Amino acid sequence: MIGRWVIISSERGKRPLDFIHEAEEPTDASCPFCPGNEGMTPPEIFCVREDGTQPDTPGWQTRVVGNKFPALRIDGDLNRRGEGMFDRMNGVGAHEVIIETPDHDARLHQLSLANFRHVVEAYRERISDLTRDPRFRYILVFKNEGGAAGASLDHSHSQLIATPIIPKRVSEELNGARVYYGWKERCVFCDLITQERQDRRRVVCENDSFIAIEPFAPRFPFETWLLPKDHRPFFERDNDLNQLTALLRETLQRLSVTLGDPPYNFLIHNSPVNCRGTDLLAYHWHIEIMPKLTQVAGFEWGTGFYINPTRPEDAAKYLREAVLK
Amino acid sequence: MIGRWVIISSERGKRPLDFIHEAEEPTDASCPFCPGNEGMTPPEIFCVREDGTQPDTPGWQTRVVGNKFPALRIDGDLNRRGEGMFDRMNGVGAHEVIIETPDHDARLHQLSLANFRHVVEAYRERISDLTRDPRFRYILVFKNEGGAAGASLDHSHSQLIATPIIPKRVSEELNGARVYYGWKERCVFCDLITQERQDRRRVVCENDSFIAIEPFAPRFPFETWLLPKDHRPFFERDNDLNQLTALLRETLQRLSVTLGDPPYNFLIHNSPVNCRGTDLLAYHWHIEIMPKLTQVAGFEWGTGFYINPTRPEDAAKYLREAVLK
Numbered sequence: 001m002i003g004r005w006v007i008i009s010s011e012r013g014k015r016p017l018d019f020i021h022e023a024e025e026p027t028d029a030s031c032p033f034c035p036g037n038e039g040m041t042p043p044e045i046f047c048v049r050e051d052g053t054q055p056d057t058p059g060w061q062t063r064v065v066g067n068k069f070p071a072l073r074i075d076g077d078l079n080r081r082g083e084g085m086f087d088r089m090n091g092v093g094a095h096e097v098i099i100e101t102p103d104h105d106a107r108l109h110q111l112s113l114a115n116f117r118h119v120v121e122a123y124r125e126r127i128s129d130l131t132r133d134p135r136f137r138y139i140l141v142f143k144n145e146g147g148a149a150g151a152s153l154d155h156s157h158s159q160l161i162a163t164p165i166i167p168k169r170v171s172e173e174l175n176g177a178r179v180y181y182g183w184k185e186r187c188v189f190c191d192l193i194t195q196e197r198q199d200r201r202r203v204v205c206e207n208d209s210f211i212a213i214e215p216f217a218p219r220f221p222f223e224t225w226l227l228p229k230d231h232r233p234f235f236e237r238d239n240d241l242n243q244l245t246a247l248l249r250e251t252l253q254r255l256s257v258t259l260g261d262p263p264y265n266f267l268i269h270n271s272p273v274n275c276r277g278t279d280l281l282a283y284h285w286h287i288e289i290m291p292k293l294t295q296v297a298g299f300e301w302g303t304g305f306y307i308n309p310t311r312p313e314d315a316a317k318y319l320r321e322a323v324l325k
Numbered sequence: 326m327i328g329r330w331v332i333i334s335s336e337r338g339k340r341p342l343d344f345i346h347e348a349e350e351p352t353d354a355s356c357p358f359c360p361g362n363e364g365m366t367p368p369e370i371f372c373v374r375e376d377g378t379q380p381d382t383p384g385w386q387t388r389v390v391g392n393k394f395p396a397l398r399i400d401g402d403l404n405r406r407g408e409g410m411f412d413r414m415n416g417v418g419a420h421e422v423i424i425e426t427p428d429h430d431a432r433l434h435q436l437s438l439a440n441f442r443h444v445v446e447a448y449r450e451r452i453s454d455l456t457r458d459p460r461f462r463y464i465l466v467f468k469n470e471g472g473a474a475g476a477s478l479d480h481s482h483s484q485l486i487a488t489p490i491i492p493k494r495v496s497e498e499l500n501g502a503r504v505y506y507g508w509k510e511r512c513v514f515c516d517l518i519t520q521e522r523q524d525r526r527r528v529v530c531e532n533d534s535f536i537a538i539e540p541f542a543p544r545f546p547f548e549t550w551l552l553p554k555d556h557r558p559f560f561e562r563d564n565d566l567n568q569l570t571a572l573l574r575e576t577l578q579r580l581s582v583t584l585g586d587p588p589y590n591f592l593i594h595n596s597p598v599n600c601r602g603t604d605l606l607a608y609h610w611h612i613e614i615m616p617k618l619t620q621v622a623g624f625e626w627g628t629g630f631y632i633n634p635t636r637p638e639d640a641a642k643y644l645r646e647a648v649l650k
Binding site for chain 2: 004005006007008009071083084085086140150163167168169170172188191192195199216217218219294303304305306307308309310311312
């Protein structure tokens, strides 16, 4: 009725008490993402590894594998069908894990520029590859850092989900960008960047190609967006990887210093797969970083109406003034 | 661009480190919601209390006060205005706290039917009263139970927020119901109830006037909806308070037994203030209860696309089979 789709992942099927007792934290020896334990994950799909080393053995720096408990499965067709007044389809999709580093204890913002760049390259490679599958409409890369942000394993990793429908929130944003473009014949994100660069109060940091800002109406304290300054619809076609790596790492470091290594989520907002025509003019890829500082409560869930105790101008000032090591 | 409004509550203004150190848990002596501490809250707005006792003194069973740190303020006008490409308005609204019981340790589902009914009466009274303020478009009653669900004080309480705009998620649901009504000339919720009563697999419990179900596409494991069986647009005009009290208490008890007193949120989804015409035929008030069992992570936030590990038919069966004390 409101266009909401839910993935019922019954293969993960949990019984009531499973929710009450949390899984125990694995040690390095039992961590499936640590070198030496490659056999504990599905086979690698993409890997940056030393010359002469074999797949699914140590010697890698960034490694992409299938999710062992995928929310969606790569095989089969959608089989959309009705069930009374409802709609159902099969959970076709891809669900992959990007293991960012072999170091069990390193956080993403602590990686060397070289290692961080391999993570960004892995995102790009996997999106480019999955884009060729005609069943997919959207490919989402996201990261949950810390248990409070939804990470189930401590070893630093990101995830990728490819879905056969465009998710609801993504559609809303795309539609908004299309309406704005139809009205102004300009990209709303390009206009936003121009305005924020003139105003300066919400700018966190920037380099030649990218800018990090606090959005005008942040849902969460210290919500931070990173955007390419030029109009670019596709993350996977962006060639400024060194500039992107540098500014994303700096932004995460500023959040870490200012907030004391907070749990966070980030998401790459990208154009849909196989989008064409004016959508290429209207949409502008970007990353949204959401530190998890406050509990999201019933009010926010029920209304989509957020209460944020921190002005974005104040958050930007704290982040600009953070002293990086 | 996507119609999102955010409340920047700078009077609560938090500095970065305030997010890191959680407030200490108050004891009864320092709990502002305990009898004897009435002076620690703003004056009472509505109260169910023993005859002969004075306002803002002990002797009450359910007490409504203003929120000491309101997200919105009752005074002033909206003053909608532009700021570059953005929009701003003043945070006009009401933010009240319903202190459900004088007992610091009692949870809502443990209250006597008489005490629980006073809570429901307090909701009705406050909604009815605030409906008369022409500035408001929506009045939301919600409850955060447990710190993980966003409750900042342990003493059992609910909240009410009256807003000058209809929140985004509420609009979506209203629009969906209007479209369905325009198409079928029937209320979508009435049709849902008919289908679920025939199917039975997702029914949790019911009495003469109300029914509790697991929705077909639940966002969260054990998400549960409670609806009046007859078509009723307005919570505050519902006169079946005994039936409502009994079924809401039973539903919360079933969740408590099955899941071991989980943190949860519930929200009363009600018709907007001053809604007219076909909206009265299309919308049907109900309560959505969301146990907080899984961490909502970046994927859900970014996409509005939920991964739920529990089939609603399984959840309903567990809840039906719960043995109540």
